[in-house]
Amino acid sequence: MDDEFAKLLRRINPPRVVIDNDACEDATIIQACSISLSRRVDSVNKHGILLQVVQILTDLDLVIKKAYISSDGGWFMDVFNVIDQNGNKIRDQETISYIQARLESSDDLVEPSLKGLVGLVPSEEHTCIELTGRDRPGLLSEVCAVLTDLECNVVNAEIWTHNERAAAVVLVTDHTMGCAIEDPKRLAAIKELLCNVLRGHSDNSAKMTLPPPGVTHRQRRLHQIMFADRDYEKADNLIGGNVHAKTSRPHVIVTDCPEKDYTVITLRSKDRPKLLFDIICTLTDMQYVVFHGVVHTGRTEAYQEYYIRHMDGVPISSEAERDRVMQCLEAAIERRGTEGLELELCAEDRVGLLSDITRIFRENGLCIKRAEISTRGGKARDTFYVTDVTGNPVDHKTVDAICEQIGGGVLHVKWDINSSPKPQQESTISFLLGSFFRSRTFSSFT
Numbered sequence: 342m343d344d345e346f347a348k349l350l351r352r353i354n355p356p357r358v359v360i361d362n363d364a365c366e367d368a369t370i371i372q373a374c375s376i377s378l379s380r381r382v383d384s385v386n387k388h389g390i391l392l393q394v395v396q397i398l399t400d401l402d403l404v405i406k407k408a409y410i411s412s413d414g415g416w417f418m419d420v421f422n423v424i425d426q427n428g429n430k431i432r433d434q435e436t437i438s439y440i441q442a443r444l445e446s447s448d449d450l451v452e453p454s455l456k457g458l459v460g461l462v463p464s465e466e467h468t469c470i471e472l473t474g475r476d477r478p479g480l481l482s483e484v485c486a487v488l489t490d491l492e493c494n495v496v497n498a499e500i501w502t503h504n505e506r507a508a509a510v511v512l513v514t515d516h517t518m519g520c521a522i523e524d525p526k527r528l529a530a531i532k533e534l535l536c537n538v539l540r541g542h543s544d545n546s547a548k549m550t551l552p553p554p555g556v557t558h559r560q561r562r563l564h565q566i567m568f569a570d571r572d573y574e575k576a577d578n579l580i581g582g583n584v585h586a587k588t589s590r591p592h593v594i595v596t597d598c599p600e601k602d603y604t605v606i607t608l609r610s611k612d613r614p615k616l617l618f619d620i621i622c623t624l625t626d627m628q629y630v631v632f633h634g635v636v637h638t639g640r641t642e643a644y645q646e647y648y649i650r651h652m653d654g655v656p657i658s659s660e661a662e663r664d665r666v667m668q669c670l671e672a673a674i675e676r677r678g679t680e681g682l683e684l685e686l687c688a689e690d691r692v693g694l695l696s697d698i699t700r701i702f703r704e705n706g707l708c709i710k711r712a713e714i715s716t717r718g719g720k721a722r723d724t725f726y727v728t729d730v731t732g733n734p735v736d737h738k739t740v741d742a743i744c745e746q747i748g749g750g751v752l753h754v755k756w757d758i759n760s761s762p763k764p765q766q767e768s769t770i771s772f773l774l775g776s777f778f779r780s781r782t783f784s785s786f787t
Contacts, residue, residue, distance in 0.1 A: 357445060358371065358372075358440070358441050358444040358445050359371075359372055360431070360437050360440060360441060362430050362431070362432065365422060367424070367430075368406055368407070368422040368423060368424050368430060369422070369423050369424065369430045369431040369432075370420065370421070370422055370423075371398070371420070371421040371423060371440065371444075372419075372420050372421075389625050390417055391410065391412070391417060391419070391621055391625075391631055392618075392621045392622055392625045394417075394419065394444065395617055395618050395621050396558070396561075396618060397440065397443045397444060398421065398423060398440070399614075399615045399617070399618045401436065401439075401440070402425070402426055402614070403423045403424070403425060403431065404423060404424050404425070404426065404428075404614060405421055405422070405423050405617050405636065405638075406422045406423065406424060406638050407420075407421070407422035407636060407637055407638070408420065408421050408422070408617065408634065408635070408636035409634075409635055409636075410631060410633060410634035410635070410636075410647075411632070411633050411634075412630075412631070412632050412633075466514070466520060466521060467496060467497070467512035467513060467514055467521055468493075468512070468513050468514070468521045468522040468523075468528070468551070469510065469511070469512055469551070469552050470509075470510075470511045470512075470513060470531070470535070470549060470550075470551060471508075471509070471510055471511075471548075471549065471550045471551075471552060471562065471566060472484065472507075472508065472509040472510075472511065472535065472539060472548070472549050473506070473507065473508045473509075473539075473546075473547065473548050473566050473567070473569075473570050474506070474507055474539035474540065474541075474546065474547030474548070475505060475506065475507070475539075475541065475546070475547065476502045476505050476506055476507035477541060478703065478706075478708045478730045479703040480507055480538075480539075481500060481509075481699050481709050481712065482696070482699035482700050482702065482703040483538045484509070484511075484535060484538055484539075485695045485696040485699050485700075486696050486700065487534050487535055487538055488511075488513060488531075488535075488696070489692065489693045489695075489696040491527075491530065491531055491534065492515065492516045492517065492692075493513040493514070493515070493516065493522065493531065494513060494514050494515070494516040494519075494692050495511060495512070495513055495695050495714060496512050496513065496514055496715075496716045497511075497512040497559075497714060497715050497716065498510065498511040498512065498695075498712070498713075498714035499559045499560065499563060499712070499713050499714070500709065500711060500712040500713075500714075501563050501567065501676050501677065501711055502709075502710050502711065503567060503572045503672060503675055503676045504572045504573070504574070504575060504672070506567060506570050506572040508563050508566040508567045508570065508572075509563075510559040510562050510563055510566075511714075516692045528551060531549075532549050532551070535549045536548070536549050546570070560615070560618070560622075560677075561622055561626075563676070564619065564622050564623060564626065564673060564676070565626055567672070567676060568623070568626065568627075568669065568672075572672055572676070573665075573668040573669045573671070573672035574668070575668075589611060589680075590671070590675075591608060591609065591610035591611075591670070591671050591674040591675065592608065592609045592610065593606065593607070593608050593666075593667045593670045593671055594606070594607045594608075594667075595657065595663045595666055595667055597656065597657075598648060598656075601648070602650070602656055603632065603633075603648040603649060603650060603656055604648070604649050604650065604656040604657040605646065605647070605648055605649075606624075606645075606646065606647045606649060606666070606670070607645070607646045608620065608643075608644070608645040608646070608670065608674070609642060609643070609644050609645075610642065610643055610674050610678075611641060611642060611643070611678065612638045612639070612641060612642055612643040613643075613677070613678055615677060616643055616674065616678075617636055617645070619673045619674060619676070619677060620645060620647075620670060620673060620674070622673070623669055623670060623672075623673040624647070624649060624670075627666070627669060628651060628652045629649045629650070629651055629652070629666075630649060630650055630651070630652055631647050631648070631649050632648050632649065632650065633647070633648040634646060634647040634648065677711070680710075680726075680728075681710045681711070681726035681727050681728045681734075681735075682726070682727050682728070682734060682735045682740070682754070682755070682756070683724065683725070683726055683754075683755040684724070684725045684726075684727060684740075684752055684753070684754055684755075685722075685723070685724050685725075685752070685753040685754075685755070686698060686721060686722070686723040686724075686725070686747075686751060686752055686753075687720065687721070687722055687751065687753070688720070688721050688751045689719065689720065689721070690716050690719055690720060690721040694721055695714060695721070695723070698723070698747065701743055701746050701747060702725070702727065702743065705739055705742060705743050705746075706729055706730055706739065707727045707728070707729065707730075707735060707739070707743070708727060708728050708729065708730050708732070709725055709726070709727055710726045710727065710728060711725075711726040712724065712725045712726070740754055
């Protein structure tokens with residue numbers, strides 16, 4: 342009965358969106374407001390719908406500079422100030438039409454239980470492999486070497502490391518046929534050999550799984566895999582512990598709002614792409630609902646505040662749960678925020694290319710902290726974030742030697758990540774939502 346009533350409400354009040362390039366001087370405003378306002382995206386509030394909206398925007402590589410979130414009374418009412426990667430407003434009409442169509446589609450904004458994971462991507466043409474285990478120098482190189490020996494071609498992959506743990510979602514094809522690998526015996530052999538690599542000498546928690554065929558979203562799966570692996574628990578002896586210096590670690594505070602029966606989460610961290618998605622993804626997968634929120638990004642820092650309850654309507658009630666939420670949100674920020682020298686590879690794709698590249702990195706003492714692997718139109722476009730084996734920045738001589746081994750014009754180095762001076766400390770911006778309960782205004786976004 343509840344499901345039928347929700348469908349009726351969606352038909353009566355379908356999602357609507359207005360994308361405004363005139364109201365704000367330096368950003369495009371995507372507004373989600375109550376039904377009484379003229380500029381709005383309206384839809385019945387459901388667990389996970391905020392994550393779906395944020396996912397649509399971040400999958401387009403849009404930068405969310407500000408956000409105002411509210412979902413009381415059965416509706417979600419959100420405002421996003423967004424720009425592109427170059428800091429400009431969104432003026433491409435095709436992109437605007439795509440955003441409008443996706444956000445206005447009631448088929449896209451459905452309950453996660455009916456649709457599955459957020460931002461779904463078909464994967465029938467590939468075999469999806471999920472890996473998790475203890476991180477160590479050269480691990481990705483060993484995994485790639487095994488896949489090459491087993492005649493598997495890596496077409497897309499994403500690898501994260503955090504707190505001595507590593508997780509990867511890898512899409513592979515048969516290198517001869519160029520299609521998904523379906524033979525059970527071959528899949529069993531792949532699983533056995535990869536598990537041996539992941540276990541190393543002592544890691545009994547290493548896993549390799551083959552998710553059901555169909556759909557998956559890599560970045561949400563990586564958060565879920567690392568959460569299940571309990572990477573949020575601090576390791577005793579972190580490899581490269583100086584990579585996340587104490588001064589650069591995120592600050593997370595969890596307090597009570599007893600007058601409104603909410604739990605208040607306040608976060609301050611270094612700003613980076615997809616930060617909002619990582620936070621909302623983690624809260625959603627931990628079964629919390631965001632009722633109100635404010636996001637503001639400064640020159641280098643991001644400030645976020647959320648008023649939440651558990652799905653059963655109860656705020657956080659114990660100190661243990663409070664500590665766990667803080668740890669999980671810190672981990673969500675740090676997983677994709679790994680610092681390191683950024684190396685971009687652009688070359689003609691071939692079987693074994695990734696194995697060769699990662700072997701060269703390993704032989705020159707580089708440790709891969711994060712990687713994004715993609716293949717488009719016969720071209721391999723890979724991004725690696727690397728440090729030396731102790732977690733310190735890579736020196737110029739090592740990089741020069743690697744570039745010489747790989748070949749000119751193939752590997753592009755972004756030195757500014759490590760060589761840029763330490764940013765000045767910004768003053769704290771107070772954006773507590775106490776005023777929200779007295780006055781609902783969007784003037785600060787224009």
